[in-house]
Amino acid sequence: MADQIKVTGMVIASAPIGENDKRIVLLTKEKGKISAFARGARRPGSQLMAPSDSFAFGSFYLVCARDYYTLAGAEITNYFRELADDLTATYTACYFLELAAYFAVENQDGSQMLNLIYAAFKALLNPNIDNRLVRHIYELKILVINGEYPEFFRCRICKGEDNLTGFSIAHDGVVCGGCKSGMGDVITICQSALYTLQFIVCTDIRKLFTFRVSEEVLSELRMVMARCMNTYVDRRMKSLEILDELM
Ligand SMILES: [Zn+2]
Numbered sequence: 388m389a390d391q392i393k394v395t396g397m398v399i400a401s402a403p404i405g406e407n408d409k410r411i412v413l414l415t416k417e418k419g420k421i422s423a424f425a426r427g428a429r430r431p432g433s434q435l436m437a438p439s440d441s442f443a444f445g446s447f448y449l450v451c452a453r454d455y456y457t458l459a460g461a462e463i464t465n466y467f468r469e470l471a472d473d474l475t476a477t478y479t480a481c482y483f484l485e486l487a488a489y490f491a492v493e494n495q496d497g498s499q500m501l502n503l504i505y506a507a508f509k510a511l512l513n514p515n516i517d518n519r520l521v522r523h524i525y526e527l528k529i530l531v532i533n534g535e536y537p538e539f540f541r542c543r544i545c546k547g548e549d550n551l552t553g554f555s556i557a558h559d560g561v562v563c564g565g566c567k568s569g570m571g572d573v574i575t576i577c578q579s580a581l582y583t584l585q586f587i588v589c590t591d592i593r594k595l596f597t598f599r600v601s602e603e604v605l606s607e608l609r610m611v612m613a614r615c616m617n618t619y620v621d622r623r624m625k626s627l628e629i630l631d632e633l634m
Pocket residue numbers: 542543544545546547562563564565566567
């Protein structure tokens with residue numbers, strides 16, 4: 388009898404396989420990203436049917452036999468079903484999971500990324516915070532968790548910390564007023580946009596989705612993050628095809 392393990396995590400991808408089964412990808416606190424088979428999960432009445440859907444969050448019981456995991460049971464604490472009430476929120480959540488699947492690694496602590504998804508999903512359901520802002524916070528923070536992201540605190544040319552009014556993806560970060568003149572790809576950013584980017588980099592996930600920004604700041608964040616994601620993610624996320632039409 389193979390050993391059963393218990394992990395805390397979320398189903399970040401789910402696809403039918405064979406006649407009655409599903410193959411799922413879990414992002415777990417303990418083991419990072421892992422794949423598992425959910426046998427019979429598409430049979431009517433199967434106890435594994437709902438827990439093997441994307442967005443299901445909770446405890447999962449897995450059996451490891453030969454080279455793969457099989458889902459034996461689950462205790463789901465949140466299905467995030469309310470996300471389905473809003474199309475933009477649904478596709479934003481799908482985009483978050485695609486990014487998590489892209490960056491998460493097997494057998495590595497997945498707790499930070501899992502905490503980020505959980506907090507971001509809660510924020511998507513909070514009517515007081517703009518979902519476009521939730522998206523850009525998530526995009527930057529997942530880069531930070533992954534450890535590779537642009538410089539937002541010092542000019543990339545002169546290393547100065549004052550008058551940081553430009554962002555250049557070619558220089559991988561912010562540039563000061565003096566250094567940005569003549570630069571081709573530079574985006575002008577206001578003080579509030581700079582502080583927002585710095586805040587996202589430094590702040591604990593629990594306090595991350597607690598602020599609002601003006602339309603001006605949001606539009607600058609959108610431009611900065613679009614360039615960052617193009618550079619740091621070398622695959623086009625499927626959910627973006629629809630999300631970019633909606634947002
Ligand atoms: Zn400079």
